[in-house]
Amino acid sequence: TAIQARNLKLQLAPCYGATETAGMVSALTPGDFLSGINNCGRALSDVELKINPSSNAIEVRSKRLSSGWINGAKLQQFTNNNGWWCSGDAGQLTITGLEITGRLDWAINSGGATVFPEQVEAALCHSKGVAALLLVGLPDPEWGEKLVALVRIKPGADQQLVIKELCIEANKLPPAERPKKWFLSPQLETNREGKWERKRWLEWAKKKDCEIY
Incomplete structure (x- = not known):
């Protein structure tokens, strides 16, 4: 860093x-x-x-x-x-x-505010128990688009504690930048070039029924 x-x-x-x-x-x-x-x-x-x-x-x-x-x-x-x-x-x-x-091309219009996922990711990825974190926007009748977080937890870390810490940090951000849901994704990772395939993970977030904290 x-x-x-x-x-x-x-x-x-x-x-x-x-x-x-x-x-x-x-x-x-x-x-x-x-x-x-x-x-x-x-x-x-x-x-x-x-x-x-x-x-x-x-x-x-x-x-x-x-x-x-x-x-x-x-x-x-x-x-x-x-x-x-x-x-x-x-x-x-x-x-x-x-x-x-x-x-x-990945900016999200959430509650009338333009949110750039990369900025929110940078603000939230400092937890010691987080191995990877990615934010995407899903359609929402109230917000237009709601921000959701995909998280891969480090082996051995307490999942509930890590999500709790992330929620505390997220609550310091403006309302539009706070993830509305947290999806646990053990396979979450970048591609071989070290870049996020955001479209792929957006589709994953739409379909996958993850446990939500």
């Missing part, structure tokens, strides 16, 4: 980038990282960044952007007429740099 890296004085430079940008387009300096700043730093010298006011999507303009993708026999451009590429990530620009708030 970032806290462990800082305790070890590791000179890390968190950055933001995508395949379409041919690598990073912003980076935090190691000094700023060690000082406690948690973001992706400022845009590189040949990059412009902005936030779409309607969707909060991160937009990038740079000569390093990909020329496009092949659509049949045509080259389909990624950028608009002004040279801006709109990413699938939401964020905000602060005095210290670019903050990533989450993926737009």
Whole structure:
């Protein structure tokens, strides 16, 4: 974690980038990282960044952007007429740099509030008894979408105690960010690339009749 890296004085430079940008387009300096700043730093010298006011999507303009993708026999451009590429990530620009708030395609509208599961996961995954934790949104007549948590408990840990600790931490969050149900999932894990297959686990959450605490 970032806290462990800082305790070890590791000179890390968190950055933001995508395949379409041919690598990073912003980076935090190691000094700023060690000082406690948690973001992706400022845009590189040949990059412009902005936030779409309607969707909060991160937009990038740079000569390093990909020329496009092949659509049949045509080259389909990624950028608009002004040279801006709109990413699938939401964020905000602060005095210290670019903050990533989450993926737009997995954002959840819960009770009229936009919730990014990644942020809630980061807030809840610190329990010592949690081996893995993933949040997805399920349809709900009252909330529109309700946030539910899939949890894999570490071997030997007290399941009820771990869920109780998670609920205590969740109650510190805004109402829309509090999971409405907790599903125990012994098989919960990322794929070989270390990424969550959220669609797969969303379908699992819809079908699986887990014990709820």
